[in-house]
Amino acid sequence: MMGLSDGVYFASWFLEFLVINTIFALINSIILIIMVFKFIGFLWIFLLMWLYGMSVFSLGYFFCSFMDRTRIGLIFAILVYFVMYFVSLVSTSDLVSNTLKMLASLLPPTCLQLGLNNFIYFDVIFINII
Numbered sequence: 001m002m003g004l005s006d007g008v009y010f011a012s013w014f015l016e017f018l019v020i021n022t023i024f025a026l027i028n029s030i031i032l033i034i035m036v037f038k039f040i041g042f043l044w045i046f047l048l049m050w051l052y053g054m055s056v057f058s059l060g061y062f063f064c065s066f067m068d069r070t071r072i073g074l075i076f077a078i079l080v081y082f083v084m085y086f087v088s089l090v091s092t093s094d095l096v097s098n099t100l101k102m103l104a105s106l107l108p109p110t111c112l113q114l115g116l117n118n119f120i121y122f123d124v125i126f127i128n129i130i
Helices: 006-035 042-064 070-091 098-104 108-129
Strands: none
Touching (some): 006 042, 042 108, 070 108
């Protein structure tokens, strides 16, 4: 309709989300540094938040390619995301092997949850050393 090619259209959406994701990752990182983490570096928290946002955006593009209608794609994406969230709840257990945790880390919610759990673990260990 606007005379844009598909590549330019999707690149514009990607650049828009890149800016928005960077701003939200900065805000979340600042809040986490102030409120939660005292000994974890800002760069590591920012990188985790930024990569999580980019992976969720990529997942949205992936689901978009399978659906013709936006509403059905949105409902499907939300349902799949909730399933991935429940996988992340299961993967935090000590009964799950490291191999299964690494495989489950391919899912964005699991990766975020395991990353934050590791940050909390290392922050608590550092507090106990001091």
